Amino acid sequence: MHSESKPLGEFDLIQRFFKTGADQMRSNSDQTIALGIGDDCALLKPAPGEEIVITSDMLVEGRHFFMGANPALLGRKALAVNLSDLAAMGAKPLGFTLAIALPKADTAWLEAFSKGLFDIANQYSCPLIGGDTTAGPLTISITAFGSAPSGKAIRRSGAKAGDEIWLSGSVGDARLTLAALRQEINLSDNELKQIEHRMHDPVPRIELGIKLRSIASAALDISDGLLGDLKHILNQSQVGAEVFLDQLPKSASLQKQSETIQKQFAACGGDDYEICFTAPTEHRDAIDVISKELHLPITRIGRITANTGPTETLQLLNNGNLLSNTETAKLLKSFDHFAK
Incomplete structure (x- = not known):
């Protein structure tokens, strides 16, 4: 992969690889996202009678995936493992935040990663609504938000003898x-x-x-x-x-x-x-x-x-x-x- 001669700054990186895709997704999503990327916090507005379901997972290079892993597949997996947590509780995806530490702002890597990320985000109607970037060892942390009817989220504590x-x-x-x-x-x-x-x-x-x-x-x-x-x-x-x-x-x-x-x-x-x-x-x-x-x-x-x-x-x-x-x-x- 080749990096550009002019280094990307944090806000240029966010605008180029994440904010544009997030904006395009939100324009096609329902009304649960009241405010996305651009402010200090995002705003979620669940439907009446719904509860918010929240999960967070971190992927660390060398611990959860091999060095040099395919960035497009890595983008997909980073969100998929969080969506899997929502699925286990019977939740419908609403949106997610992304915090990512990068050894360097590699344009080719970021293009592939963001494409994989938004491909699966679009597939499950789960827009990016915020996050953070910094320099450091490659670490991807996603927090995903979902909703379920009040009292209907499937917990781990309900199993009974005979089930x-x-x-x-x-x-x-x-x-x-x-x-x-x-x-x-x-x-x-x-x-x-x-x-x-x-x-x-x-x-x-x-x-x-x-x-x-x-x-x-x-x-x-x-x-x-x-x-x-x-x-x-x-x-x-x-x-x-x-x-x-x-x-x-x-x-x-x-x-x-x-x-x-x-x-x-x-x-x-x-x-x-x-x-x-x-x-x-x-x-x-x-x-x-x-x-x-x-x-x-x-x-x-x-x-x-x-x-x-x-x-x-x-x-x-x-x-x-x-x-x-x-x-x-x-x-x-x-x-x-x-x-x-």
Whole structure:
């Protein structure tokens, strides 16, 4: 990539790569954005009877993505992971802010990044409404705003004993992609092309989240690994769970790997950004209808159990056989942002 001979200042950078695109989006959006970029703060005006849903995620070069990552895909992913959080709570996107630290104002990089960012922002009608820029190690921080009818946002604390555990899409391909890029596993170029979008360009399940508002008792998105993330629901709901490892939905690519790799990547791989949710058994037919309407597989992977101890109980079964405590412990290592 080539930088211009004349350095871009902060306000020139914002005007050229972010404000113009944001203005174009807002002109086509609904009336929830009362004031966007240009003042000290943006103003949101949700519809009557709606609550504001807020989430924030940070991506750091070398920690969350490789150095030299494709900037267009990076722009898409930076917003997608926030939209995935909104989806998990059944929220409709309203807008987002962007704070970005850049090692230098590289024109070609910024053009590609902003294009990817606004492509997905337009796709989900989520305009940029503010933010900040500075010099520093490449760090992208987005705060996204959404809305849901009052009392209808899906929380992590609503799971009840007897509820079933469901999972959208499939899990494990992002971790398989990472393993291939790290040369931990050998995949052909064709095999890698079939799955690498799961790591670089995740799909936020916005439509699914909205349809689950009156069906799911609890939900979250899978970012740090299925089992590790599911424990958040168990903790917040004060329940236990049984998870059927042999029922976890996996792609054909992952199914070619050893059984050990399949279980580890599907259960704890991370970066999947699918929706895991719980629902009473009487909603099975409704979930099947949603799956068909969205052309999205939704798989029943376990059930919620009563919890009688001081901490949550998570039991793992494979083909009906209960895993030992040692096997379970190996699978419960989800991603830790501070682990070395």
